[in-house]
Amino acid sequence: MKKVDIAVIGAGPAGLQAAISLAEKGYAPVVFEEDPIIGQPIQCGEGISENGLNDFSIPISNSSICVRKLESCRLFFASELEVFGDITAYTLNRDAFDQYLADKALDLGTTILTSSKVEKVIRKEDNLLIRVKGKGNSEYECNLLIIAEGCKAKIAQSLNFSEPSPLIKAFEYKIKGEWTDKLEFYFDSQKYPLGYCWIFPKEDETNIGIVTYARERKKRLDKFLKEKKISAKILEKIGGSIPMHGPVKKLHDNNVMLVGDAAGMVNPIFYGGIRIGMTSGKIAGDIAANYLKDDGKTSLLEYEKKLSEYSFMDKVNLECHNFFYSRTNRFLQSLGKLLEGRFINLIEGWEKIEVLSHLLKYPVLYKRMIKLYKMYKGFKIVRDWGF
Numbered sequence: 001m002k003k004v005d006i007a008v009i010g011a012g013p014a015g016l017q018a019a020i021s022l023a024e025k026g027y028a029p030v031v032f033e034e035d036p037i038i039g040q041p042i043q044c045g046e047g048i049s050e051n052g053l054n055d056f057s058i059p060i061s062n063s064s065i066c067v068r069k070l071e072s073c074r075l076f077f078a079s080e081l082e083v084f085g086d087i088t089a090y091t092l093n094r095d096a097f098d099q100y101l102a103d104k105a106l107d108l109g110t111t112i113l114t115s116s117k118v119e120k121v122i123r124k125e126d127n128l129l130i131r132v133k134g135k136g137n138s139e140y141e142c143n144l145l146i147i148a149e150g151c152k153a154k155i156a157q158s159l160n161f162s163e164p165s166p167l168i169k170a171f172e173y174k175i176k177g178e179w180t181d182k183l184e185f186y187f188d189s190q191k192y193p194l195g196y197c198w199i200f201p202k203e204d205e206t207n208i209g210i211v212t213y214a215r216e217r218k219k220r221l222d223k224f225l226k227e228k229k230i231s232a233k234i235l236e237k238i239g240g241s242i243p244m245h246g247p248v249k250k251l252h253d254n255n256v257m258l259v260g261d262a263a264g265m266v267n268p269i270f271y272g273g274i275r276i277g278m279t280s281g282k283i284a285g286d287i288a289a290n291y292l293k294d295d296g297k298t299s300l301l302e303y304e305k306k307l308s309e310y311s312f313m314d315k316v317n318l319e320c321h322n323f324f325y326s327r328t329n330r331f332l333q334s335l336g337k338l339l340e341g342r343f344i345n346l347i348e349g350w351e352k353i354e355v356l357s358h359l360l361k362y363p364v365l366y367k368r369m370i371k372l373y374k375m376y377k378g379f380k381i382v383r384d385w386g387f
């Protein structure tokens with residue numbers, strides 16, 4: 001049996017950021033990762049806002065990590081009409097990004113055990129027993145645990161945390177060549193229910209994917225490519241699941257905290273989770289350091305309190321998800337007409353009055369004014385927090 005102060009399950013962005021925050025305060029966490037190589041396999045569209053990169057001092061100038069800068073994005077609402085999203089973003093090499101975080105954590109004194117799957121966690125009186133299979137094969141005893149195991153949250157559930165957020169599935173091709181100069185999102189309530197298709201350009205290649213609750217995602221994505229007349233070589237196929245409803249209710253108990261996808265830390269409108277997951281990891285790491293410093297006097301309730309200060313925790317995001325994704329294409333098309341050429345998340349000053357006066361032309365929209373306003377609020381939060 002090995003004794004450690006603090007353990008982290010999962011070396012994705014959320015777990016690694018938690019480890020970095022702890023190590024920066026002088027602690028030496030142990031991170032268990034079941035995969036042999038950090039950052040692989042990639043399961044990501046690889047888009048992140050510039051704010052997200054700046055929050056964590058990711059070197060934007062390093063083009064092997066941050067591949068391409070993109071000013072604003074295009075949104076299509078079941079039609080060809082262009083609506084814009086005000087956001088500066090980058091496409092990443094997600095494997096290099098995760099590896100960068102791992103190297104930073106290692107440099108600061110973290111131990112990362114790859115090919116080491118946590119099979120079980122058993123609660124003891126004051127601490128936890130962690131059973132690990134694989135390279136790190138052993139039992140570990142720790143005072144504090146951060147669970148960053150991704151969206152399935154199996155260990156969290158075995159410790160009686162609430163049901164994880166319902167999952168939505170995504171499927172993506174990496175395609176040769178650049179097929180657009182902006183991030184693009186295509187919404188259509190019939191073709192991609194509860195989701196959308198995306199086109200994210202990198203250098204010499206493009207990520208084109210679909211996220212939807214409907215079956216036959218590959219077939220739907222193939223049809224999308226045909227409609228867009230995209231016929232280049234497919235370099236790679238990627239699939240994965242994403243928490244759909246945002247943060248879960250219970251995020252901690254005595255000596256365990258959930259971060260990242262395991263805690264549903266994903267924006268439920270566009271389903272991006274890198275920045276929000278890392279933010280939760282950072283806060284959990286900081287609180288954990290305080291807990292270790294004062295021998296457990298810091299309550300982990302502080303973690304939830306601190307998180308609640310952030311707008312990505314606001315319930316308006318889920319309300320926006322519920323409203324937006326239950327609309328018909330007629331509603332979406334009217335929204336496209338109303339906002340054509342405008343920024344959906346940046347309607348300020350006189351433009352508000354102009355948009356409101358146009359709104360009267362679309363009964364399908366103005367009949368739902370209050371919900372529409374909440375939807376706008378949700379999209380504004382996306383502007384601050386990225387997709």
Ligand SMILES: Cc1cc2nc3c(=O)[nH]c(=O)nc-3n(C[C@H](O)[C@H](O)[C@H](O)COP(=O)(O)OP(=O)(O)OC[C@H]3O[C@@H](n4cnc5c(N)ncnc54)[C@H](O)[C@@H]3O)c2cc1C
Nearest residue numbers: 010012013014034045046047118150240260261272273274
């Ligand atoms: C197809 C797709 C496209 C996406 N595109 C974007 C995007 O463009 N932008 C964006 O912001 N977000 C995107 N997301 C979401 C984003 O990838 C996740 O929100 C993010 O990776 C969450 O980070 P995490 O650290 O919480 O979890 P993960 O990155 O899933 O990391 C969890 C880690 O835990 C490990 N693990 C699990 N169980 C155990 C165990 N028992 N023992 C040891 N290790 C374990 C896993 O191997 C994994 O490495 C996308 C998701 C998918 C599926």
